[in-house]
Amino acid sequence: MRPYFPGIPDEKFKRGQIPMTKQEIRLMVLAKAQIGPKDIIIDIGAGTGSLSVEAALQATGGQVFAIEREQEGIDLIAANAVQFGVGNLSVIHGSAPAALSGLPPVDVILVGGSGGYLTEIIQYADPLLKTGGRMVITAVTVETLHKALTIVDSMPEYQCEASGLQVTRVRRVAAHHMFQALNPVYIISCSKGAQHDR
Amino acid sequence: MRPYFPGIPDEKFKRGQIPMTKQEIRLMVLAKAQIGPKDIIIDIGAGTGSLSVEAALQATGGQVFAIEREQEGIDLIAANAVQFGVGNLSVIHGSAPAALSGLPPVDVILVGGSGGYLTEIIQYADPLLKTGGRMVITAVTVETLHKALTIVDSMPEYQCEASGLQVTRVRRVAAHHMFQALNPVYIISCSKGAQHDR
Amino acid sequence: MRPYFPGIPDEKFKRGQIPMTKQEIRLMVLAKAQIGPKDIIIDIGAGTGSLSVEAALQATGGQVFAIEREQEGIDLIAANAVQFGVGNLSVIHGSAPAALSGLPPVDVILVGGSGGYLTEIIQYADPLLKTGGRMVITAVTVETLHKALTIVDSMPEYQCEASGLQVTRVRRVAAHHMFQALNPVYIISCSKGAQHDR
Amino acid sequence: MRPYFPGIPDEKFKRGQIPMTKQEIRLMVLAKAQIGPKDIIIDIGAGTGSLSVEAALQATGGQVFAIEREQEGIDLIAANAVQFGVGNLSVIHGSAPAALSGLPPVDVILVGGSGGYLTEIIQYADPLLKTGGRMVITAVTVETLHKALTIVDSMPEYQCEASGLQVTRVRRVAAHHMFQALNPVYIISCSKGAQHDR
Numbered sequence: 001m002r003p004y005f006p007g008i009p010d011e012k013f014k015r016g017q018i019p020m021t022k023q024e025i026r027l028m029v030l031a032k033a034q035i036g037p038k039d040i041i042i043d044i045g046a047g048t049g050s051l052s053v054e055a056a057l058q059a060t061g062g063q064v065f066a067i068e069r070e071q072e073g074i075d076l077i078a079a080n081a082v083q084f085g086v087g088n089l090s091v092i093h094g095s096a097p098a099a100l101s102g103l104p105p106v107d108v109i110l111v112g113g114s115g116g117y118l119t120e121i122i123q124y125a126d127p128l129l130k131t132g133g134r135m136v137i138t139a140v141t142v143e144t145l146h147k148a149l150t151i152v153d154s155m156p157e158y159q160c161e162a163s164g165l166q167v168t169r170v171r172r173v174a175a176h177h178m179f180q181a182l183n184p185v186y187i188i189s190c191s192k193g194a195q196h197d198r
Numbered sequence: 199m200r201p202y203f204p205g206i207p208d209e210k211f212k213r214g215q216i217p218m219t220k221q222e223i224r225l226m227v228l229a230k231a232q233i234g235p236k237d238i239i240i241d242i243g244a245g246t247g248s249l250s251v252e253a254a255l256q257a258t259g260g261q262v263f264a265i266e267r268e269q270e271g272i273d274l275i276a277a278n279a280v281q282f283g284v285g286n287l288s289v290i291h292g293s294a295p296a297a298l299s300g301l302p303p304v305d306v307i308l309v310g311g312s313g314g315y316l317t318e319i320i321q322y323a324d325p326l327l328k329t330g331g332r333m334v335i336t337a338v339t340v341e342t343l344h345k346a347l348t349i350v351d352s353m354p355e356y357q358c359e360a361s362g363l364q365v366t367r368v369r370r371v372a373a374h375h376m377f378q379a380l381n382p383v384y385i386i387s388c389s390k391g392a393q394h395d396r
Numbered sequence: 397m398r399p400y401f402p403g404i405p406d407e408k409f410k411r412g413q414i415p416m417t418k419q420e421i422r423l424m425v426l427a428k429a430q431i432g433p434k435d436i437i438i439d440i441g442a443g444t445g446s447l448s449v450e451a452a453l454q455a456t457g458g459q460v461f462a463i464e465r466e467q468e469g470i471d472l473i474a475a476n477a478v479q480f481g482v483g484n485l486s487v488i489h490g491s492a493p494a495a496l497s498g499l500p501p502v503d504v505i506l507v508g509g510s511g512g513y514l515t516e517i518i519q520y521a522d523p524l525l526k527t528g529g530r531m532v533i534t535a536v537t538v539e540t541l542h543k544a545l546t547i548v549d550s551m552p553e554y555q556c557e558a559s560g561l562q563v564t565r566v567r568r569v570a571a572h573h574m575f576q577a578l579n580p581v582y583i584i585s586c587s588k589g590a591q592h593d594r
Numbered sequence: 595m596r597p598y599f600p601g602i603p604d605e606k607f608k609r610g611q612i613p614m615t616k617q618e619i620r621l622m623v624l625a626k627a628q629i630g631p632k633d634i635i636i637d638i639g640a641g642t643g644s645l646s647v648e649a650a651l652q653a654t655g656g657q658v659f660a661i662e663r664e665q666e667g668i669d670l671i672a673a674n675a676v677q678f679g680v681g682n683l684s685v686i687h688g689s690a691p692a693a694l695s696g697l698p699p700v701d702v703i704l705v706g707g708s709g710g711y712l713t714e715i716i717q718y719a720d721p722l723l724k725t726g727g728r729m730v731i732t733a734v735t736v737e738t739l740h741k742a743l744t745i746v747d748s749m750p751e752y753q754c755e756a757s758g759l760q761v762t763r764v765r766r767v768a769a770h771h772m773f774q775a776l777n778p779v780y781i782i783s784c785s786k787g788a789q790h791d792r
Contacts, residue, residue, distance in 0.1 A: 005628040024757065027625045028618065034599040116373070141374040146542035149764070149771050162764035162771065163618065166364065166562065168382055170743070170756035170780065175314070176339040177743050177756065181379035184366060186764065203430040222559065225427045226420065232401040344740035347566070347573050360566035360573065361420065364760065368545070368558035368582065375545050375558065384566065512769070537770040562760065564778060571710070572735040577775035580762055 004057045006030050013050045014079045016072050020048045021112060024167045025138065025185045030054055032136045032189035033108045038062045040106040042128070044096045044121060045069075045113020049077030049089070055110070056086040063088050065103055069095045069115065097124035105130050111137040111148075118147050126155070131193040139186040148188045160190035202255045204228050211248045212277045214270055218246045219310060222365045223336065223383045228252055230334045230387035231306045236260045238304040240326070242294045242319060243267075243311020247275030247287070253308070254284040261286050263301055267293045267313065295322035303328050309335040309346075316345050324353070329391040337384040346386045358388035400453045402426050409446045410475045412468050416444045417508060420563045421534065421581045426450055428532045428585035429504045434458045436502040438524070440492045440517060441465075441509020445473030445485070451506070452477070452485040459484050461499055465491040465511065493520035501526050507533040507544075514543050522551070527589040535582040544584045556586035598651045600624050607644045608673045610666055614642045615706060618761045619732065619779045624648055626730045626783035627702045632656045634700040636722070638690045638715060639663075639707020643671030643683070649704070650680040657682050659697055663689045663709065691718035699724050705731040705742075712741050720749070725787040733780040742782045754784035 007027040013020060021029070029051060035041065035058040043052040046066035056064040066077050066089060074093050081089045092099050097120045109125050111118070122135075129135060135158070139145040145162075152160040166184040170177045205225045211218060219227070227249060233239065233256040241250040244264035254262040264275050264287060272291050279287045290297050295318045307323050309316070316335075327333060333356070337343040343360075350358040364382040368375045403423040409416060417425070425447060431437065431454040439448040442462035452460040462473050462485060470489050477485045488495050493516045505521050507514070518531075525531060531554070535541040541558075548556040562580040566573045601621040604614060615623070623645060629635065629652040637646040640660035650658040660671050660683060668687050675683045686693050691714045703719050705712070712731075723729060729752070733739040739756075746754040760778040764771045 003630065005625070007625040024622065024759070027622060031599070031601040031621045031625075036597065141371075141376050142368060142538075142542050142545060143374045145764075146538050149538060153766070164762035164764065164773070165618070166366075166379065166760040166762070168364075168758035168760065168778075170340060170739075170758065170782075172747070173339075176341045178339050179382045179758070181364065181381045183379045184377045184762075188764075201432065203427070205427040222424065222561070225424060229401070229403040229423045229427075234399065340736075340740050340743060343566075344736050347736060351568070362564035362566065362575070363420070364562040364564070366560035366562070366580075368541075368560065370549070377560070382564075537767075537772050538764060539770045562762075562775065564760075566736065569735075572737045574735050575778045577760065577777045579775045580773045 006054060006058070008050070008054060013048055014076055014083060015048050016076050018048050018070070018073050018076060021051050021138070022167065022182055025165060026051055026054060028165055028187055029110065029136050029138060030058065032187060033110060033134050035059050035108055039108055040104060041065070041108040041110065042100070042103060042106050042125070043067065043110045043112065044125070045111065045115070046077055047073055047112060049080045051110060051112060052077060052089055053080050053084050053086055055108070056081070056089040057084065059088065063090065065090050065092055067092045067094060067096050067099045069093070096121045100124050100128065103128055107133045109133070109135045111135070114144065118144060119151060122151050129192050133192045135190045135192065137188040139188065140183065145186045152188060152190050157192055158190040160188060162186060162188040204252060204256070206248070206252060211246055212274055212281060213246050214274050216246050216268070216271050216274060219249050219336070220365065220380055223363060224249055224252060226363055226385055227308065227334050227336060228256065230385060231308060231332050233257050233306055237306055238302060239263070239306040239308065240298070240301060240304050240323070241265065241308045241310065243309065243313070244275055245271055245310060247278045249308060249310060250275060250287055251278050251282050251284055253306070254279070254287040255282065257286065261288065263288050263290055265290045265292060265294050265297045267291070294319045298322050298326065301326055305331045307331070307333045309333070312342065316342060317349060320349050327390050331390045333388045333390070335386040337386065338381065343384045350386060350388050356388040356390055358386060360384060360386040402450060402454070404446070404450060409444055410472055410479060411444050412472050414444050414466070414469050414472060416446050417534070418563065418578055421561060422447055422450060424561055424583055425506065425532050425534060426454065428583060429506060429530050431455050431504055435504055436500060437461070437504040437506065438496070438499060438502050438521070439463065439506045439508065441507065441511070442473055443469055443508060445476045447506060447508060448473060448485055449476050449480050449482055451504070452482040453480065455484065459486065461486050461488055463488045463490060463492050463495045465489070492517045496520050496524065499524055503529045505529070505531045507531070510540065514540060515547060518547050525588050529588045531586045531588070533584040535584065536579065541582045548584060548586050554586040554588055556584060558582060558584040600648060600652070602644070602648060607642055608670055608677060609642050610670050612642050612664070612667055612670060614644050615732070616761065616776055619759060620645055620648060622759055622781055623704065623730050623732060624652065626781060627704060627728050629653050629702055633702055634698060635659070635702040635704065636694070636697060636700050636719070637661065637704045637706065638719070639705065639709070640671055641667055641706060643674045645704060645706060646671060646683055647674050647678050647680055649702070650675070650683040651678065653682065657684065659684050659686055661686045661688060661690050661693045663687070690715045694718050694722065697722055701727045703727070703729045705729070708738065712738060713745060716745050723786050727786045729784045729786070731782040733782065734777065739780045746782060746784050751786055752784040754782060756780060756782040
C-alpha cells in the first residue's frame with residue numbers, strides 16, 4: 001500500500017449534502033497547521049471530516065477531536081474515518097464552544113465552522129492551545145473573515161497572517177480546457193507564543 | 199419609463215439552458231466595444247442574446263446582427279429582443295464564418311462563441327470591420343485565450359489588450375455575506391487601425 | 397474629435413503618487429452608478445479624479461463635486477479636468493463628512509475613500525441622495541467591505557448588491573503573455589427607493 | 595531545533611533579483627509532487643532554489659538536482675542550501691533539456707522554468723521519470739499553460755490535472771487589512787502510469 005500524502009482527492013471522501021473543504025484549501029490549512037506526528041488536534045465544525053481525517057493521518061501518534069453539530073456530518077466523519085483506516089479520530093457531536101469542555105491541551109486548533117460563535121469559540125479554545133501551537137481559521141464569509149482578523153489582532157500572544165485562496169480548476173471538456181472557479185476561502189493562521197515560527 | 203443603462207441584471211433576460219454572459223462581463227465587453235449610436239455590430243455566438251440586446255440598446259440608430267447556431271439560442275434572442283423592445287436586432291441562424299457572408303461593413307465585432315473556428319472567423323470577419331472598428335473576443339477556455347492572442351498578435355493593423363475578470367459575488371445568506379465565485383472570463387479587445395484610441 | 401467612451405485608459409490620466417482606480421474598476425463603478433446626462437454627482441475621496449472626470453464626461457449637463465483631502469490629489473483632479481476638457485467638475489478640498497455641507501441634492505454618490513469615517517459619511521450623505529439615486533462604494537480592505545455591508549443592510553430604503561472584481565492583466569512579454577494580477581476591489585452598489593431598478 | 599514543515603516563509607530565503615515561487619504556490623507544488631523520504635527529484639528552472647530546498651528537506655534520504663541557467667540563480671540556490679542545512683541538493687548550471695543528460699531515473703520532475711523549450715524538456719525528461727513518478731509544471735504565461743496541457747494530453751501514460759491559484763494576501767496596514775493580489779500561477783500535475791494515485 002502506498003503511503004499517505006496530504007491532499008487526498010475530493011472524490012475519495014464520502015460527502016453527502018454537506019459542503020466539503022476542497023483539496024487545495026485542505027492542503028493549505030494542513031500546511032499552515034504544521035501537524036507533527038504526536039500532535040493533538042481539535043477540528044471545530046468538522047463537516048464531512050475531510051480535514052480531520054488528513055490531520056489524523058499526519059498525527060499518527062496523536063489524536064484528533066472532530067466537533068460537529070449536524071448528525072449527517074457525524075455519520076460522514078465516522079464513515080470517512082473507516083474509509084481511510086483512521087483510528088485516532090474521536091467524533092464529538094455538539095456545538096463549540098460547549099463541546100470543547102473536557103478536552104486536553106492541544107497543539108492545533110482548526111476552525112472550519114463557527115455557527116456565528118467565533119468570538120466565544122476562540123475565547124474557550126485559547127486556554128487549550130499549548131504555547132507553540134497553531135490555530136487555523138477558514139472563512140467563507142465577509143463577517144467571519146472580519147471577526148477572525150479582529151479577534152486575533154487583539155491577542156498579543158498570537159502571530160497571525162491571512163490570505164485568500166481562489167482556485168480555478170482547469171477542466172478538460174472535449175478538446176478544450178475550461179476555467180472553472182471554486183469559491184474563494186480565506187485562511188487566517190496563527191501561532192501562539194514567540195517560540196513558534198510560521 | 200426610465201432610460202437604458204448598460205449592465206442589465208442577469209435575471210431580466212430569458213435564459214433557458216444556454217450559458218449567459220454574466221452582467222459584469224457584459225459590462226466590460228460593452229465598454230471595450232465602445233458602441234456609438236449609429237454603429238453596426240455583429241455578435242458571433244450570441245447565445246441568449248444578452249450582449250446583442252445591450253448592443254442594440256446602445257446603437258439605437260444602428261443595427262445588430264446576432265449569429266447563433268442553436269435553435270434554442272435563436273428563440274431566446276428573439277424573445278429577449280421583444281422583452282426589451284429592441285427593433286434593430288437581426289437574428290441569423292447559422293455558424294460563423296459561413297453565416298457572415300452577405301453582411302455589410304461593421305463598426306464592432308463581438309466574438310462570444312467560435313465553435314472551434316476562431317481562426318477562420320477572424321479571417322472572414324476582418325475585412326468586414328471598418329478602420330477604427332473594435333473587435334472584442336471573450337474566452338473561457340485556455341485554447342480560445344491562447345488562439346485569440348496568437349491570431350491578434352499576427353495582425354499588425356490591430357492594437358489589442360487582454361485581461362481576465364474574476365468576479366466574486368457577495369451574497370447575503372442569513373446574517374452573513376458569502377463569497378461566491380463566477381468562472382473567470384478573458385476579454386481580448388482590439389481596435390483596427392491607428393486612428394482608434396482604446 | 398472622437399466621442400467619449402467610458403473606460404479611459406489609465407495612462408491617459410496624470411497620476412503622481414496617488415493610487416488610482418484602475419480602468420476596469422472605474423468601468424464597473426460607472427456602470428453601477430448609471431449616470432444620466434443631467435445628473436449631479438458627489439465623488440468622495442476622489443484621489444486622482446479619474447472617476448470624477450469620467451462621471452463629468454457622462455453628466456455633460458450636470459455637475460460633479462470631487463471631494464479630496466490631500467493637496468496632491470486636489471492638484472491632480474484639477475489637472476485631469478483640464479486634460480479632458482471637463483468644465484462641470486468642482487473640486488472641494490476637505491474631508492467627508494464635513495466637506496459635504498452645503499452640497500445640493502444629488503443623483504449619485506461615489507465613495508472611493510472614507511478615511512475611516514464610512515459610517516458618518518453615509519449618515520450625512522444619505523439625506524443628500526435623491527430617491528432613485530445610486531450610491532456606489534468601493535472597498536479595498538476587509539474593514540471597509542464589512543462596514544459598508546453592515547451599514548447598507550441597516551438602511552431599508554436601499555437595495556444593494558456587492559461583488560469583488562479581480563482583474564488579471566495579460567501582458568505581452570517577448571513571445572509570451574504573462575498573467576499579472578491587480579489587487580481585488582469590492583464594489584457595493586445601492587439604489588435608493590423602490591423606483592430605481594439596478 | 596524545531597522540525598521542518600512545508601511552506602517556509604518567503605522572507606527566509608535569500609532572493610536577489612530572481613523571481614521566487616511564493617510560499618502558497620510552493621506548498622501546492624510540493625503537495626502535488628508527493629515527495630517520499632528517499633525520492634530523487636529534478637527541479638528544472640530552479641531560480642532561487644526555494645522549491646529545491648523544500649524538496650531536499652522532504653527527501654532527506656534522497657537527492658535533488660536543481661537545474662538553473664543563470665549564474666545569479668546558481669549562487670542563490672547554493673546559498674539557500676547552506677542556509678537550510680541541506681546536503682542532498684546538487685546544483686547543475688545549464689539549460690534543460692541539455693542539462694538533463696547523465697541524470698539517473700527519478701521519482702519527481704518539477705518544471706518551474708522552461709525557457710521556451712517545454713516540449714523538448716518533457717520529451718527528454720519523460721524517460722527519466724519512473725513509473726508512478728510525478729511531474730509538476732508551473733505556468734505563469736498563457737503559452738506555457740497551453741503548451742503544457744497540450745503536451746500532457748498527448749501522453750497517454752500520464753494522468754494529469756490542472757488548476758490555477760490566485761492568492762490574495764491580507765496585509766495589515768494601520769487599523770485595516772488590505773487585499774493584495776499575487777500573480778496567479780497555474781499548476782499542471784501528472785502521475786506516470788496507472789499505479790499512482792493522485
